[in-house]
Amino acid sequence: MDNLSFFTASQAKLRTSKAHCYVNNPYPCYRPPKENVKPPRIICAIRQAARTNAPSKHPIWRVAPRYHPITHSVLNNQRAMNSHRSRAIDAIIECLAAHVNIVTGKVHMSLAQISDACGLTTYNTAGKPCYSRTSRAINEHLEAIGAIFCDRIWDKTTGSYIPNMIWVTKLFFVLINYEYGKYLSAQKQQLSWENQKLRQAGEGPITLTEARRRAKAEHIRRAFTFRTQKLARSKQYRRARKLEAMDERQARGSILQDLVKIYRVEELGAMGYIELNRMITQRYHAMCKLASSTPRTG
Numbered sequence: 001m002d003n004l005s006f007f008t009a010s011q012a013k014l015r016t017s018k019a020h021c022y023v024n025n026p027y028p029c030y031r032p033p034k035e036n037v038k039p040p041r042i043i044c045a046i047r048q049a050a051r052t053n054a055p056s057k058h059p060i061w062r063v064a065p066r067y068h069p070i071t072h073s074v075l076n077n078q079r080a081m082n083s084h085r086s087r088a089i090d091a092i093i094e095c096l097a098a099h100v101n102i103v104t105g106k107v108h109m110s111l112a113q114i115s116d117a118c119g120l121t122t123y124n125t126a127g128k129p130c131y132s133r134t135s136r137a138i139n140e141h142l143e144a145i146g147a148i149f150c151d152r153i154w155d156k157t158t159g160s161y162i163p164n165m166i167w168v169t170k171l172f173f174v175l176i177n178y179e180y181g182k183y184l185s186a187q188k189q190q191l192s193w194e195n196q197k198l199r200q201a202g203e204g205p206i207t208l209t210e211a212r213r214r215a216k217a218e219h220i221r222r223a224f225t226f227r228t229q230k231l232a233r234s235k236q237y238r239r240a241r242k243l244e245a246m247d248e249r250q251a252r253g254s255i256l257q258d259l260v261k262i263y264r265v266e267e268l269g270a271m272g273y274i275e276l277n278r279m280i281t282q283r284y285h286a287m288c289k290l291a292s293s294t295p296r297t298g
Contacts, residue, residue, distance in 0.1 A: 025120065030091045040102070043097070049097070050097040053176055053177040055176050060171070069144065075144065081141065088134070092120075092137055093147075093172075095117050100168050102186050103190050105168050105212070106167050107168065146171050162220065165219050194206075194211070248284070256276075
């Protein structure tokens, strides 16, 4: 083959490979958010097993029944797994293994954090993140065969689900080829240590069921607290944009009306003109600074 033919063949092969590569990151890998944190030895062992044993190549994918993640009904259709999905699943499983709680089996990462840590997050032209590649790998494969279980809690205030609670199951350790008995031994030992701390604090010991219940309650509490703070930030940002659109005199008058709603007339009188004017000026500049900043989407 002469040089021209070789060059033509190379270019054709390159165009073919680019045509098949339709994802943003064809080779995702898990990168710990905090490199300097040393996890327990059992977590290191589980993560090492997930990294070296290629969970996406396990034969159980071809024989295990698949279930719908919400209705839990049996799915008769077979879901194929291409090379891009396979590499994404391997990276996600390693991430789950690195952040699983030994006692409860709960993964202490949200879907967005998992997507970011594995390099699977994409962004649209407006800069808004998209986690569909991670959610499809979790819902259509890992949760469908029962390797993990996702708890979905509906938030009536916002009309959406709070971030899913992800729990690993026995099948998860089968996928990574890690001995489940070793995990149970570490789980029992860790629970005894936690019960010892509870006794020292004057509380009674807890069971695995109670530990999982507490983990679930804490997850829900944090999720609703975060959403409340996010709604408050959005409301304040909209208020700042309205004040920015006014002239300074009108905006300062609007701020004064807000202060009248917060403080009683006696308290405003006790402040005096100088202190009240200082407070209005401080709020006005703070609102102008907030209005000129980029709103947080996370």
